[in-house]
Amino acid sequence: MTLRSLALAAAILLALPAALAAQEGDRVEIPDVPPRPEDVATVDGIVRAFYEVISGPAGQPRDWGRDATLYLPGVTFTPTSEDSSGTPRGETITKDEFVHRTDGWLVENGFTEREIGRATTRFGNLAHVWSAYEWRTDDGETGRGVNSIELWNDGARWWILNASWDDERPDAPIPAEFLEPPPEADGRAP
Numbered sequence: 001m002t003l004r005s006l007a008l009a010a011a012i013l014l015a016l017p018a019a020l021a022a023q024e025g026d027r028v029e030i031p032d033v034p035p036r037p038e039d040v041a042t043v044d045g046i047v048r049a050f051y052e053v054i055s056g057p058a059g060q061p062r063d064w065g066r067d068a069t070l071y072l073p074g075v076t077f078t079p080t081s082e083d084s085s086g087t088p089r090g091e092t093i094t095k096d097e098f099v100h101r102t103d104g105w106l107v108e109n110g111f112t113e114r115e116i117g118r119a120t121t122r123f124g125n126l127a128h129v130w131s132a133y134e135w136r137t138d139d140g141e142t143g144r145g146v147n148s149i150e151l152w153n154d155g156a157r158w159w160i161l162n163a164s165w166d167d168e169r170p171d172a173p174i175p176a177e178f179l180e181p182p183p184e185a186d187g188r189a190p
Contacts, residue, residue, distance in 0.1 A: 002086070003049055007061060009085065012144060014132035015186065019079040022132050025046065026100070026103075026104055027100055028064060028099050028100055028103045029064075030064045030065060030066075030067075030068050030096065030099060031064070031065030031067065031068075032067075032119070033045065033065040033066065033069060034065065034067070034069065034070070035069035035070070035157065036049070037106050038075050039066070039069065039070060040069070040157035040158050040159075041158070042158065042180070043120060043129065043151060043158060044183050046087040046151065046158045046159075046160060047115065047118070047129055047131060047149065047182070048065065048115075049067075049070055049095055050070060050147075050160065050163075051113055051114055051115055051151065051182045052066075052111055052190075053066055053111055054067075054106070054111065055068040055069075055111065055112040055114070056106070056107075056110065056111070056112065057110045057112075057138055058107065058108060058109055058110035058138045059107065059109075060107065060111075061107060062103060062106055062107065062149065064098075064099050064103070067095075067099070068095075070159070070160050071095050071159065071160045072152065072160065072161055074094075074157040075094070075095045075160060075161060075162055076092050076093065076094060076095070076162050076165075077092070077093055077095060077098045077162070077164065078090050078091065078092045078093075078161050078162070078165075079091065079093075079095070079164070080164060080165065080166045081167065082169065086171075090146065090164075098149055104181050107156070108140075109137050109139070110137055110138030110140060111135065111136075111137055111138075112135065112136050112137040113133050113134070113136075114133060114134060114135075115131050115133055115173070115182050115184055116132050116133060116134050116144070116179065116182075117131075117132035117178050117179035117182065118130065118131050118132065118178070118180060118181075118182045118183070119178050119180060125152055125154070125155070126150070126151065127150075127151040127152075127153075127158075128145060128148070128149070128150055128151070129147070129148075129149040129151065129175075130146055130147075130178045131146065131148075131149060131163075131178075131182075132144065132145070132146050132174050132179050133145055133146070133180045134148060135148055143167050144168040145165055145166055145168050145174070146168070146176060147159065147163055147164070147165045147168035148165065149162075149163045150163070164188075
């Protein structure tokens with residue numbers, strides 16, 4: 001990762017709350033649609049959908065209706081980062097706040113995020129997924145990081161309970177165990 005890419009990633013994360021708060025008046029309609037069975041039947045399916053709904057080229061609306069079907073009502077997101085002095089920053093927001101704050105930027109700039117590795121632990125009906133990702137904007141900027149995704153199975157389907165993330169930095173490289181191929185990439189069972 002180049003210093004320029006690292007600076008861009010930090011700038012996006014740090015500027016997001018202030019820049020996007022100004023756009024908060026631009027409310028995005030989130031259609032009420034039924035979940036796709038393939039999205040919520042397995043951990044793999046819900047993680048795949050998590051990445052698909054955020055990704056797309058400039059000009060392509062995101063499928064926020066599909067996105068809404070992935071989360072337990074009341075879900076929160078916590079994007080984290082460090083400011084230019086290395087001080088950790090984080091803000092917890094609702095999933096809908098995230099949609100309203102980011103939609104315009106995502107559609108205007110194009111943004112694709114894909115999973116490059118995963119470490120999953122399960123206990124009972126809970127699963128914790130450390131999902132390593134790489135992102136790219138349409139203008140060629142790139143970065144990597146890790147999503148921490150908490151999941152719950154209600155006996156009928158999987159739900160995302162919360163998600164937080166942080167981008168990779170020179171002082172915080174992605175741990176090797178998080179770079180194991182996702183199950184679908186190497187043929188392991190879901």
